[in-house]
Amino acid sequence: MSDGLQQELSDGILTLTLNRPEVHNALDWVTREALVSALESASADLAVRAVVLTGTGDRAFCTGADLRVPMPTPDQPDGAPKKAQGDIARGIASGWQRTVTAVLDCEKPVVAAVNGTAAGAGMHLALACDVVVMSDAAKLVPVFVRRGIAPDAAGAYLLTRLVGVQRAKLIYLFGDDIPAAQALEWGLVGTLAHGAETLAIAQAMATRLAAGPTRALSVAKRLVNRAMDADRETALRDEAWGQELVMTTEDANEGVKAFIERRDPEYKGW
Numbered sequence: 493m494s495d496g497l498q499q500e501l502s503d504g505i506l507t508l509t510l511n512r513p514e515v516h517n518a519l520d521w522v523t524r525e526a527l528v529s530a531l532e533s534a535s536a537d538l539a540v541r542a543v544v545l546t547g548t549g550d551r552a553f554c555t556g557a558d559l560r561v562p563m564p565t566p567d568q569p570d571g572a573p574k575k576a577q578g579d580i581a582r583g584i585a586s587g588w589q590r591t592v593t594a595v596l597d598c599e600k601p602v603v604a605a606v607n608g609t610a611a612g613a614g615m616h617l618a619l620a621c622d623v624v625v626m627s628d629a630a631k632l633v634p635v636f637v638r639r640g641i642a643p644d645a646a647g648a649y650l651l652t653r654l655v656g657v658q659r660a661k662l663i664y665l666f667g668d669d670i671p672a673a674q675a676l677e678w679g680l681v682g683t684l685a686h687g688a689e690t691l692a693i694a695q696a697m698a699t700r701l702a703a704g705p706t707r708a709l710s711v712a713k714r715l716v717n718r719a720m721d722a723d724r725e726t727a728l729r730d731e732a733w734g735q736e737l738v739m740t741t742e743d744a745n746e747g748v749k750a751f752i753e754r755r756d757p758e759y760k761g762w
Contacts, residue, residue: 495511497510505699506534510548513548517549517614519591521563524557527594534598534599535600541703545605550687554613555611596717599710600709601701603624603697605695606624606625606690607627611635616650624682624683625683627685627690631672651664659678742762743760743761
């Protein structure tokens with residue numbers, strides 16, 4: 493458990509709140525690890541049927557990494573460099589790439605309530621979510637080129653698939669702020685909300701998801717996430733096996749039974 497991450501489970505919805513407002517909800521390594529652990533646990537927890545990810549306050553969703561809190565490192569031999577070859581790449585892979593992957597691989601739908609600025613890796617964290625609700629006062633900030641660094645946290649992978657090659661290059665080569673209206677127009681987010689209503693709208697959407705057939709939603713999420721990478725043969729094979737898995741669930745039986753009986757289904761999540 494980390495003080496930087498608040499967790500609340502209610503009515504099947506796990507709300508994860510990044511709680512470091514003094515640094516605009518930038519994540520230190522402790523909070524980042526807590527977030528990964530919470531998302532991984534949510535996959536196996538039958539009590540969790542949807543996840544909401546947001547930040548404390550109305551100024552920032554997440555502004556990426558808090559570089560003032562270094563990760564612990566093992567003792568080095570005398571004369572060894574502070575950063576040996578491979579250390580940076582290993583840190584990226586086990587750090588922010590792992591964090592974004594935890595969102596993509598979570599078996600429950602993840603709804604982002606982007607309550608304020610999402611910058612750097614924090615922008616990528618938001619865009620990895622399955623449903624993105626963004627405050628009309630918020631903005632996305634692809635800050636990398638301004639700092640003389642390349643995008644990380646799976647950003648180029650995510651953005652190119654969301655907006656295409658030309659717009660992804662515009663975003664990363666110029667590094668201009670992306671206001672909420674532009675983010676909606678470009679397909680980076682799905683829904684805009686008015687300021688303080690952002691979390692409420694995200695929670696309402698999560699409520700609908702939490703009442704749905706959880707395993708079917710999980711398979712649908714996986715199929716869509718893989719679709720841009722798979723060839724046709726692989727995609728159709730995934731689809732067939734996805735249906736095989738889903739059709740053996742109690743929720744699938746309930747869905748068919750409810751249709752025949754002309755009533756609303758009551759899904760349990762398994």
